[in-house]
Amino acid sequence: MPTPPAPTPPANGAAGAGTPGLGVLGLRRGVTFGTAVQGGWLDTEPAYAAMVAAEAALLVPEWEGKWSALQPQEGRFDFAPLDRILRFGLRHRRQVRGHALVWHQAMPDWLLTALAEGPQRARAVLEAHIATVLDRTRRQVRDWDVVNEVVADVAGSDTPQAGPGELRDSPWLRALGPGYIDLALRLARERDATLRLVLNDYGTESDEPWSLEKRRRLMRLVRGLLERGVPLDAVGIQGHLQMSERFSPEGFRAHVEELRSLGLAVLITELDVREAPRIAPDIAQRDAAVAERVQSFVAAGLAGGVRTVLTWGLSDRESWLLRDPDVARRDGAQHRGLPFDEERRRRPMWQALADAFATLPER
Numbered sequence: 001m002p003t004p005p006a007p008t009p010p011a012n013g014a015a016g017a018g019t020p021g022l023g024v025l026g027l028r029r030g031v032t033f034g035t036a037v038q039g040g041w042l043d044t045e046p047a048y049a050a051m052v053a054a055e056a057a058l059l060v061p062e063w064e065g066k067w068s069a070l071q072p073q074e075g076r077f078d079f080a081p082l083d084r085i086l087r088f089g090l091r092h093r094r095q096v097r098g099h100a101l102v103w104h105q106a107m108p109d110w111l112l113t114a115l116a117e118g119p120q121r122a123r124a125v126l127e128a129h130i131a132t133v134l135d136r137t138r139r140q141v142r143d144w145d146v147v148n149e150v151v152a153d154v155a156g157s158d159t160p161q162a163g164p165g166e167l168r169d170s171p172w173l174r175a176l177g178p179g180y181i182d183l184a185l186r187l188a189r190e191r192d193a194t195l196r197l198v199l200n201d202y203g204t205e206s207d208e209p210w211s212l213e214k215r216r217r218l219m220r221l222v223r224g225l226l227e228r229g230v231p232l233d234a235v236g237i238q239g240h241l242q243m244s245e246r247f248s249p250e251g252f253r254a255h256v257e258e259l260r261s262l263g264l265a266v267l268i269t270e271l272d273v274r275e276a277p278r279i280a281p282d283i284a285q286r287d288a289a290v291a292e293r294v295q296s297f298v299a300a301g302l303a304g305g306v307r308t309v310l311t312w313g314l315s316d317r318e319s320w321l322l323r324d325p326d327v328a329r330r331d332g333a334q335h336r337g338l339p340f341d342e343e344r345r346r347r348p349m350w351q352a353l354a355d356a357f358a359t360l361p362e363r
């Protein structure tokens, strides 16, 4: 991938004006730092757009690359939302990565119906989607999460969806069997021979028993894909961290190294932090704990060979951690799990990322 140019400083005196953003700090150490964005805000909220421009060298659509956004009705593709992000990327000369061609969420009703109509039909809609989306985005998007969240959770995780097998019980699995992962990756490679194909998942980050088991499942899946000659270039580790879970930097580093030993790149794709059910009354203490975990996690990833780090948003103001009932706190407090607070001021997690990047030699 081409090296992105250094991000420009914020135009409006936003938080951190005058000092380089994480994008610049990362590039000095050979790390591409990016974030998930929403195109609507880029267009309508200047302070948000300025923060993104100041901090991120790489963008990923939080919603605009998902099936329900791109193909809300069969055969009627809508690239307008994604185009907002692509235009921002062109204007500011930032890379944009794609997310996600196959996922068990954000599936329009027509797609669920089509998948239930049998494997032939399922294959046809998958092929058509991949072909149209990759053809339309190929000039700007050179890196896609082809399959997202395909490994089944293990009982004991806080979102237990333990099924009979090691793969998530999803409409794709039911329609096409376990081969749907091979198929999606092969179709993507056939359509665009030089696209970087990424398998993205969560839950292999911590040192809890369920996470260690999910690691083993991910490794078995990935080894199987490679043994069968299925094209795969990278694994994305989402990094939705939870403070209530134990974390072992050595263990995580070894996990990254094991993936790298198979010839794969490893990316941290969706970093943010959910705080523990019981939080300290003191904000400074909370922020320090989150920062420490982030520094430890990212530094371990970098030591293992990660060179791309994305957060799932930059500030609390836009974060799904505050909006989405699946992950928001139920005690009235709000997670403080991103590098910027609600006022879009840098918080200790920002410094933790900068410090983690600084564990690599300057280039």
Ligand code: XIL
Residues within 6 Å of the ligand: 062, 148, 238, 270, 320, 324
């Ligand atoms: C999330 C978005 O942030 C939410 O706004 C949306 O409601 C659901 O999806 N893993 C992923 C992302 O791969 O696509 C998810 O994004 C967060 C978890």
